[in-house]
Every structure is written in structure tokens, then in C-alpha cells.
Amino acid sequence: MVIKINALDTLFFRDGKPFARGEETWADGLFPPYPSVLYGALRSAYFSEHPNELRLANRDGDPTRAFRITNFYLTVDDHAFFPLPLDLVKKKGAKRDEMLIPLSRKEIEGAVSSCRTPELLYYEGDDPVEVVEDGLLADYELINYLAGKTNDLVYQRISDYLTLEPKVGIGRDITTRTAEEGLLYRVGMQRLSPRREICKTPQTLSLIVAFEGPEIAESGFLRLGGEGKGAVYEQTNEISLSADKFALKNNRFKIVLITPAIFEKGWLPSWLDEDTLSGKKDNISLKLIAGAVGRFRSIGGFDMVNKCPKPMYRAVPAGSVYYFEVQDTTSTVEETEAALIETFHGKPISDYEEMSAQGFGIAILGRLP
Structure with missing residues (x-):
């Protein structure tokens, strides 16, 4: 429903x-x-x-x-809107009508860095850039992003x-x-209505x-x-994000969180080894190669039965992006893509079943540019 x-x-x-x-x-x-x-x-x-x-x-x-x-x-x-993926940034001080900038990846082997992934996301230009903290992406823009078309994307702000x-x-x-x-x-x-200086007509x-x-x-x-x-x-009717255009590129893909996720290891899913960043999810061997992860969110609540606060969790925020590489080469590309869609696309991937049932960690798959 x-x-x-x-x-x-x-x-x-x-x-x-x-x-x-x-x-x-x-x-x-x-x-x-x-x-x-x-x-x-x-x-x-x-x-x-x-x-x-x-x-x-x-x-x-x-x-x-x-x-x-x-x-x-x-x-x-x-018109449907989803959290803005955090591997899209804007130039610092840019006007609202300027396009988003996709971050690039590069290997950091041999460099002194606290980053534990083998690749780092960075901006190739010289201008300072920043994350859009309360950004939204329209469904048609997000469909293009998930298909690997990361240029000419325009964002909205929740605060608007x-x-x-x-x-x-x-x-x-x-x-x-x-x-x-x-x-x-x-x-x-x-109040869930736009400010008058933003929108002259009621929305x-x-x-x-x-x-x-x-x-x-x-x-x-x-x-x-x-x-x-x-x-x-x-x-009402659901506006779903189809995985029809999903495809691996050099055995690589990305996962985008559209709701906050709660993992046992903080920002890292429990099925990934903390040292090698490799692991299996539903018999699919994967390695984390890069990520754009926002600041944690504290999520708790109040237990109405026991009359006390619920345990506080640190959650990975919506919009966080994980880049993976498929390690298993025994299956065909088509079989692997189908397995990934079945395991991840539109599924909650939080480590705690209770939190997954509540909608934490809903993920969607995207292809690399």
C-alpha cells in the first residue's frame, strides 16, 4: 500500500x-x-x-x-524528490541555477591518508566546492544520475x-x-509550504x-x-525508481541510500571486513573502493511501554554513496547484475532487522559514468 x-x-x-x-x-x-x-x-x-x-x-x-x-x-x-547523492557537489557560493558537479575518483595507493578505501573522491577543478546539505533531486534527474548521466543535473533545497x-x-x-x-x-x-520569496504560487x-x-x-x-x-x-500511486538501466562498468557500480542506514560498524556494513573492505552479501563477493558518506545522524526515540528513551544509534545519512567492485568472476555479467538488483535495489540494507523493517537503509543501484 x-x-x-x-x-x-x-x-x-x-x-x-x-x-x-x-x-x-x-x-x-x-x-x-x-x-x-x-x-x-x-x-x-x-x-x-x-x-x-x-x-x-x-x-x-x-x-x-x-x-x-x-x-x-x-x-x-x-513531482517526486529524493535525497541528493553526496558525490554531487556545487561550487562554493554558486547561484541556484548552476549545475551540480560530479566528483571524480582516483587511486590513493602510496599516499599518506586516513581514508581507508583504495580510491578517493575529489573535484578536478581549482575552485572550492561544497556539499548541498539539504539537497533534493527530482525523480527524473535521479533516473539520469543512476544511469550514469551525471552532467547538467539541477538540485532543489528542502528548506525552500x-x-x-x-x-x-x-x-x-x-x-x-x-x-x-x-x-x-x-x-x-x-509548516510544509514554501516561503513566499521562493515560490509565488501555493505548493x-x-x-x-x-x-x-x-x-x-x-x-x-x-x-x-x-x-x-x-x-x-x-x-496514492508509487513513483518507483526502475533498475532497467542498471549495468556494471568494469565490474563496478554504486549504491545510494535514500533513507538513513544503521550499521553495526558505524559507516561500514557488517558484512564488510574492516581491514580489507571486502565481504559477501547474499553470496555476491564485493569490495568497497570509495564512498561519499555524510556526517552521522543520531537516531533514538521513546519507549512508550517502559517509559524510557530508546537506545541511540548513529546512522549513515540519506544520500550517502558507496562504490563497489564485484570480486566474483564465476557468474556472467547478466547474472551478476540480476543478483545485485535482487539484493540491493529498493531493499533496506541496515544491519538490524527491526530497523530495516522501519525503512532504514533503503538503497538504490546506479551505474558509473
Whole structure:
């Protein structure tokens, strides 16, 4: 099932920074939310339709444990957008209409470097470049990128489609209902609509979630994020990224994360050896040759049953790119390509099954230029 979610009010999704009562006064929001937020919203929607099964929540026989998020992206007036791959950069201070620049690769054998991969991504020009921190790539641009056509790509920014509406409040004494000293706080609420200086005509930023598991109503209401703000959802069609144009080039390919991934070894999947950077995934022998990996994201949550914070994970951010080389030469190229598509394309590759079910680590395959 695939649903489109539209907010009815401002939304607030917390990052991993502390925001303890009386200790922290400033809370910044993030967008888009982590897949676990939407996973929780789906579970709540199911239980609201089946209240007699609420007693099974987080216990044996919990029907919502069968939910699996299989895709997550944004749309602006039905145009799909995905996280910008981090091997695409822009010139520092460049105007918005300038094209993205693909990074090149070169071997670093014999060089003194903290980089553990045999190849390094770099910019061939002389001008300083930078990563687009909140970049988005339209689906048709991403299809070209995955086909190896990395020139003439144009990006968007998530912040262009959000309007910041901070909320200021103060804690109150639970008995007297009067303000308490030292409990003034500010929360960065966001409205899912573009700023007027960016877009003169109304546009709607929506969340698209594809999932498997128990059925929910074709349309309805959800509660999202801090304060449980309201949102409506309706069934829609999925815009999927086909692997039809995927092909190996000199036995090499790339994997792009469209949702954050959680690995046991930090930035490295558990099936790769930390020294050789080689390993097997579903009997496919691979070696990591390069990567464009962003700063880690702290992902946690709150356990409603045990009334305590969930364990905090460090996640590889969406948009991170891994370059691999196929080591197994016993299969034909066509067989290897089919196996790679079956193993990676559109599949969650996080090391923890629970996090994969929540939609962490959804990957797509791309060919090299």
C-alpha cells in the first residue's frame, strides 16, 4: 500500500540533541522525519481502527510488527524528490541555477591518508566546492544520475519548501499552574509550504510512504511528531525508481541510500571486513573502493511501554554513496547484475532487522559514468 501524507498544521520532528526539562531551552527540528516516525504513525493508525487489539501492542502477537516500510520520499505537487547523492557537489557560493558537479575518483595507493578505501573522491577543478546539505533531486534527474548521466543535473533545497514558525513556551508548575523560573523554551515548528520569496504560487509538500503488512483505511487521519500534530493521508500511486538501466562498468557500480542506514560498524556494513573492505552479501563477493558518506545522524526515540528513551544509534545519512567492485568472476555479467538488483535495489540494507523493517537503509543501484 502507498499513502500520501499532508500536514494540517505545523510539524516538529526532533533531532538527536538533548532537550531535557530545565536544562535545554532551544530545540531545532529536522525534515524529513526519520522512517521510524512514519512507522509509528502507521501502527497508531492501525490500532485506532482496531482498538480491541491495542492490548497486544509491543507484545507477542502484535499485528503491527508485520509492517515494513519499502519506500519513502517527498513530493511537491506530485513531482517526486529524493535525497541528493553526496558525490554531487556545487561550487562554493554558486547561484541556484548552476549545475551540480560530479566528483571524480582516483587511486590513493602510496599516499599518506586516513581514508581507508583504495580510491578517493575529489573535484578536478581549482575552485572550492561544497556539499548541498539539504539537497533534493527530482525523480527524473535521479533516473539520469543512476544511469550514469551525471552532467547538467539541477538540485532543489528542502528548506525552500518549508516555512519556519518557531513556538516559544514556558513550563508551568503542575500544582499551581503558574510559570516556573528557568523553563522558557523555543521549539522550531515547520509548516510544509514554501516561503513566499521562493515560490509565488501555493505548493504542497507531501510525504509518500510505501509499506507492506496490515491494511489500513484508504484515507484517514494521522498524528505526527512532537505534540502529535494532525495530518491526513490518502492512498496514492508509487513513483518507483526502475533498475532497467542498471549495468556494471568494469565490474563496478554504486549504491545510494535514500533513507538513513544503521550499521553495526558505524559507516561500514557488517558484512564488510574492516581491514580489507571486502565481504559477501547474499553470496555476491564485493569490495568497497570509495564512498561519499555524510556526517552521522543520531537516531533514538521513546519507549512508550517502559517509559524510557530508546537506545541511540548513529546512522549513515540519506544520500550517502558507496562504490563497489564485484570480486566474483564465476557468474556472467547478466547474472551478476540480476543478483545485485535482487539484493540491493529498493531493499533496506541496515544491519538490524527491526530497523530495516522501519525503512532504514533503503538503497538504490546506479551505474558509473
